[in-house]
Amino acid sequence: MRMGVDYYPEHWDRSMWEDDARLMRDTGISLIRVAEFAWSRLEPTEGQYDFAWLDDAISIFANHGIQVVIGTPSCTPPNWLVEKHPDVLPIDALLHPKHSGVRGHRCYNSPSMRQYTAKIVERMAAHYADHPAVIGWQTDNEFGLHECHCDHCNVRFREWLKDKYGSVEAINEAWGTVVWSGEYSSWSQITTPLGGTKHQNPSFVLDYTRFETDSVVEFQQLQIDILRKLCPNHFVTHNIWSYPMPLDYYKLCENLDFASLDYYPSTDPEKADSNGYSGALTLDLTRGVKRRNFWIMETISGPPGCWFPMWRTPHPGFIRAFGWQSIARGADTLVHFRWRSAPTGAEQFWHGLIDHSNVPGRRFEEYRQLCGEVEKLAPLLDGTEVQGEVAILHSHEQYSAFRIQPQVEGMDYFDNLKSIHRAFTKLGIMTDVLDEAADLSGYKLIIAPSLFLLDPELVSRLEEYVRNGATLILTPRTGVKNRNNVCWIQPLPGPLSEAAGVTVAEYDPIGKDTHTLRWKDGKTYSCSQWCDILEPQGADALAWYEDDFYAGQPAVTGHAVGQGNVYYVGTVPEEAFYLDFFRDIAEQLDLVRFSGLPEGVQHAVRTKGTSRYLFLLNLTRKQQTVPLDRVCQSLLDGQSIGPSLNMAPYAVEIVELSR
Ligand code: GAL
Numbered sequence: 286m287r288m289g290v291d292y293y294p295e296h297w298d299r300s301m302w303e304d305d306a307r308l309m310r311d312t313g314i315s316l317i318r319v320a321e322f323a324w325s326r327l328e329p330t331e332g333q334y335d336f337a338w339l340d341d342a343i344s345i346f347a348n349h350g351i352q353v354v355i356g357t358p359s360c361t362p363p364n365w366l367v368e369k370h371p372d373v374l375p376i377d378a379l380l381h382p383k384h385s386g387v388r389g390h391r392c393y394n395s396p397s398m399r400q401y402t403a404k405i406v407e408r409m410a411a412h413y414a415d416h417p418a419v420i421g422w423q424t425d426n427e428f429g430l431h432e433c434h435c436d437h438c439n440v441r442f443r444e445w446l447k448d449k450y451g452s453v454e455a456i457n458e459a460w461g462t463v464v465w466s467g468e469y470s471s472w473s474q475i476t477t478p479l480g481g482t483k484h485q486n487p488s489f490v491l492d493y494t495r496f497e498t499d500s501v502v503e504f505q506q507l508q509i510d511i512l513r514k515l516c517p518n519h520f521v522t523h524n525i526w527s528y529p530m531p532l533d534y535y536k537l538c539e540n541l542d543f544a545s546l547d548y549y550p551s552t553d554p555e556k557a558d559s560n561g562y563s564g565a566l567t568l569d570l571t572r573g574v575k576r577r578n579f580w581i582m583e584t585i586s587g588p589p590g591c592w593f594p595m596w597r598t599p600h601p602g603f604i605r606a607f608g609w610q611s612i613a614r615g616a617d618t619l620v621h622f623r624w625r626s627a628p629t630g631a632e633q634f635w636h637g638l639i640d641h642s643n644v645p646g647r648r649f650e651e652y653r654q655l656c657g658e659v660e661k662l663a664p665l666l667d668g669t670e671v672q673g674e675v676a677i678l679h680s681h682e683q684y685s686a687f688r689i690q691p692q693v694e695g696m697d698y699f700d701n702l703k704s705i706h707r708a709f710t711k712l713g714i715m716t717d718v719l720d721e722a723a724d725l726s727g728y729k730l731i732i733a734p735s736l737f738l739l740d741p742e743l744v745s746r747l748e749e750y751v752r753n754g755a756t757l758i759l760t761p762r763t764g765v766k767n768r769n770n771v772c773w774i775q776p777l778p779g780p781l782s783e784a785a786g787v788t789v790a791e792y793d794p795i796g797k798d799t800h801t802l803r804w805k806d807g808k809t810y811s812c813s814q815w816c817d818i819l820e821p822q823g824a825d826a827l828a829w830y831e832d833d834f835y836a837g838q839p840a841v842t843g844h845a846v847g848q849g850n851v852y853y854v855g856t857v858p859e860e861a862f863y864l865d866f867f868r869d870i871a872e873q874l875d876l877v878r879f880s881g882l883p884e885g886v887q888h889a890v891r892t893k894g895t896s897r898y899l900f901l902l903n904l905t906r907k908q909q910t911v912p913l914d915r916v917c918q919s920l921l922d923g924q925s926i927g928p929s930l931n932m933a934p935y936a937v938e939i940v941e942l943s944r
């Protein structure tokens with residue numbers, strides 16, 4: 286477990302490197318990430334590589350015991366490359382090129398882009414393979430999908446479709462192109478989805494999104510192959526941006542050693558009670574990408590801003606608390622963005638740990654404290670992991686399918702997943718957030734929000750977990766379509782109807798209207814977005830609607846299957862419903878739970894063998910009291926704490942739980 290910073294030696298006069306390195310060492314930093322945008326310095330003109338400046342910088346840092354992660358610079362093809370081979374630029378749906386001078390201006394399928402990337406990565410890998418200070422690589426920077434419609438992408442897209450479907454007839458069939466006379470009679474008629482209209486065939490657009498993910502994965506794989514071959518002793522990772530994301534991170538990270546996340550929690554005081562919850566989800570998702578601990582490759586160090594007005598500066602305690610939150614949920618290394626604010630360029634006001642003044646201030650002192658604490662606790666925390674008893678399923682593909690066809694105003698796949706996760710976090714129940722394709726054996730409870738696209742294979746896996754004792758919770762818009770994004774011709778929830786023991790007689794997309802739901806004990810809750818009017822086919826009704834022509838009709842059902850249960854929640858209820866419902870289920874299933882957390886305070890547990898470390902984080906601007914129900918010794922400062930724990934704004938406590 287260690288601390289690092291993102292450092293751009295090329296942004297500073299050389300005379301500053303030595304002082305920076307010394308201050309880093311004195312602060313407890315043992316790692317820098319460098320070079321991910323430095324192509325124009327590493328290869329100033331074609332074929333003229335210049336690594337001398339980076340060697341000099343690295344050796345200064347190495348002399349102070351600081352190790353190095355090198356970023357491959359493929360996110361920023363330099364101007365000479367763009368000038369010589371304009372096909373490196375991505376082309377948008379209206380056939381305009383995305384210009385250079387910003388970043389991310391690279392078509393993943395451009396042969397020149399691939400060739401020049403391979404060359405520079407090979408040179409860098411060969412040069413640094415045996416450097417004693419270099420420990421690993423980051424590919425590119427924050428890959429994303431940018432919809433390229435260039436000729437190369439069109440050729441590759443047709444090849445991709447040939448591989449998948451074999452014939453034009455099979456595509457016509459799979460996508461249902463008969464609608465609006467969209468049938469293809471030859472391959473040459475198939476292009477990427479040009480024109481940028483929302484009226485395109487959803488099956489076509491979803492396949493194009495998959496193709497784009499595969500293009501990124503291939504582009505990255507080219508780099509991974511080189512790095513594996515030339516640097517067998519180094520790790521390879523990538524810094525994923527955040528969520529939600531159409532790019533499939535599970536595929537992107539498949540051949541990496543671990544995932545890294547760039548984590549920028551909002552500093553907005555109005556979000557102070559809530560932003561820790563979306564952060565918790567992002568961290569749980571990142572841990573789920575490879576089902577193992579991860580790195581934070583960038584995180585907040587000061588007020589963000591630049592091409593948008595600046596956010597508030599991190600409140601005292603914020604940088605430290607969110608650093609610990611990342612560790613609590615599975616980060617093993619924290620790399621802060623960035624050491625010092627840039628005096629030039631597009632990100633002048635995305636502040637680093639040190640301001641333009643070059644005088645380390647309040648934020649730096651807080652960061653220094655965090656470094657000291659991490660160093661102190663590393664021997665205990667190294668090798669510890671996070672494991673939940675509850676799995677929440679996530680899918681980039683479901684997210685894309687909903688993005689292609691928004692179902693009703695106010696319904697957002699990811700926001701709905703967020704509310705479910707937030708309820709568990711508030712209840713003090715740790716969750717693993719996993720790819721819907723992941724092996725879920727061992728989980729007592731599985732929540733599968735809106736499995737819009739559903740295939741028989743996923744259905745039979747879910748059914749089997751349930752038969753073997755798992756509880757499964759389904760929500761609206763489940764089983765609507767097959768993987769071709771084509772509707773199932775059968776009652777909802779489609780292929781899961783049998784397991785759910787219920788069908789949907791009719792639905793009402795109520796959007797932002799609110800309705801009321803009555804639980805069997807008489808308690809009422811509001812609901813919105815969607816109302817599935819349910820017809821039990823073996824399931825028991827557990828809650829009913831109170832409004833409209835379907836007043837009295839079932840809204841939530843439960844169905845015993847084998848040793849398990851399937852719940853179908855036919856609407857999108859307010860949080861209070863989730864809290865009560867999940868609390869009940871947690872009691873029935875005897876799930877481990879930290880009860881009594883006040884709003885905005887989070888817990889997490891990291892374990893190794895029989896050692897268990899409890900983290901308590903007050904991620905709010907308020908003083909809070911937490912029922913610890915025992916007296917413990919703080920691992921941070923050795924003080925006795927509890928049984929009732931007073932937490933100042935952004936306070937953090939870490940204790941070892943007795944066995
Ligand atoms: C990240 C990116 C960094 C930097 C940072 C602040 O998304 O990877 O290079 O731009 O945001 O804007």
Ligand code: ZN
Nearest residue numbers: 392433435438
């Ligand atoms: Zn392209």
